[in-house]
Amino acid sequence: MNSLMIKALAFAVVLILATVAVVKGMNIDLSDPVNMLTMIGAIAIAIITAGVTTKYIGQMKSDKSSGELVGDRWDGIGEYKNELPSGWAYSFLGVIIWALWYWMVGYPVNAYSQIGEYNEETKAYNAKFEATFANPDQATLTSMGESVFLVQCAPCHGETADGLSGKAHNLTSRISKEQVLATIQKGSNQLGYAMGAMPPMLAQGADAEAVATYIAGGMKGTAPAIYSTCAACHGADGKGNNGAAPNLAAYDDTLVTHVLENGKKGSIGTMPSFKTRLTPVQEKALSTYIQTLQGAK
Ligand code: HEC
Ligand code: HEC
Numbered sequence: 660m661n662s663l664m665i666k667a668l669a670f671a672v673v674l675i676l677a678t679v680a681v682v683k684g685m686n687i688d689l690s691d692p693v694n695m696l697t698m699i700g701a702i703a704i705a706i707i708t709a710g711v712t713t714k715y716i717g718q719m720k721s722d723k724s725s726g727e728l729v730g731d732r733w734d735g736i737g738e739y740k741n742e743l744p745s746g747w748a749y750s751f752l753g754v755i756i757w758a759l760w761y762w763m764v765g766y767p768v769n770a771y772s773q774i775g776e777y778n779e780e781t782k783a784y785n786a787k788f789e790a791t792f793a794n795p796d797q798a799t800l801t802s803m804g805e806s807v808f809l810v811q812c813a814p815c816h817g818e819t820a821d822g823l824s825g826k827a828h829n830l831t832s833r834i835s836k837e838q839v840l841a842t843i844q845k846g847s848n849q850l851g852y853a854m855g856a857m858p859p860m861l862a863q864g865a866d867a868e869a870v871a872t873y874i875a876g877g878m879k880g881t882a883p884a885i886y887s888t889c890a891a892c893h894g895a896d897g898k899g900n901n902g903a904a905p906n907l908a909a910y911d912d913t914l915v916t917h918v919l920e921n922g923k924k925g926s927i928g929t930m931p932s933f934k935t936r937l938t939p940v941q942e943k944a945l946s947t948y949i950q951t952l953q954g955a956k
Pocket of ligand 1: 848852855857860870871885891893
């Protein structure tokens with residue numbers, strides 16, 4: 660045994676001892692097959708490393724040149740005429756074929772993506788949802804509306820829809836006097852009704868007070884004279900002329916849908932749009948639920 664082999668052996672032993680020390684030190688459980696395999700792998704790597712190093716260092720020390728040299732010399736250094744090793748050639752061909760497969764069938768061209776898979780699953784799930792609730796009855800809508808409300812709307816509107824002491828609209832009644840006054844003063848152009856904007860109204864002082872009190876009170880009794888200026892758009896009964904303008908008397912599907920799709924920025928604050936977050940059935944369910952809060956349905 661020459662000194663090189665002794666050194667290599669000593670090196671392998673040190674590596675193995677270090678591995679054993681780590682296993683002991685970290686209290687690694689070798690009855691676990693994965694740990695055991697890893698340990699065996701580490702020892703194998705230590706032995707192979709020592710063996711391979713010994714072989715090549717030994718070869719470098721003792722090898723004599725043999726075989727045919729190519730004619731060229733580079734700074735006095737020659738090169739043997741060696742055949743291309745067939746194993747290398749086949750793996751090279753294999754890599755080319757694999758690369759073509761990878762581009763065409765595998766990832767880039769035939770792209771698989773987790774986002775795509777998620778989108779497809781969501782689409783399929785939504786279709787199933789639409790099919791299940793194609794013709795929901797009133798009770799189904801109300802309970803669906805309540806569950807969606809408790810998750811999506813309650814954080815701002817409160818579990819009982821009371822608006823959390825003025826942080827958001829109190830949905831148990833249609834509209835407050837302050838909100839009507841604010842709309843009269845500033846107009847409104849955000850809900851996306853076909854009619855478009857409501858310009859600021861001329862009604863002021865006592866007139867504005869009277870009409871706001873009348874609307875906030877649920878439009879009961881005789882309307883103040885000034886209401887006639889509103890009636891042109893909102894209808895004599897305040898119901899919004901079949902969806903041309905918002906229904907001021909009560910919540911209806913049209914109003915809730917417009918608010919959900921466009922969001923709302925008013926005298927209380929800002930409500931975000933839920934446009935991409937709710938399906939049409941869920942919007943209808945929410946509006947049904949809100950209407951049950953008024954005792955309307
Ligand atoms: C020219 C037609 C028109 C007239 C006149 C009009 N409105 Fe409107 N009103 C609208 C439209 C359209 C909207 C919805 C605007 C939007 O998209 O934000 C609206 C919205 C409102 C809203 C907001 C509803 C909500 O839920 O936030 C209130 C309150 C209101 N109007 C009250 C009145 C009162 C009170 C008068 C009379 C003094 C009046 N409007 C006159 C067309 C009109
Ligand atoms: C981030 C808080 C927030 C969330 C979440 C929220 N809202 Fe609102 N909502 C508001 C605020 C603030 C207002 C009052 C806006 C204003 O000043 O007119 C409002 C107003 C409303 C109105 C009254 C609109 C009108 O014109 O009278 C309805 C209806 C409504 N929200 C329904 C919902 C529903 C249904 C959900 C759940 C899908 C919901 N909101 C989620 C904050 C929120």
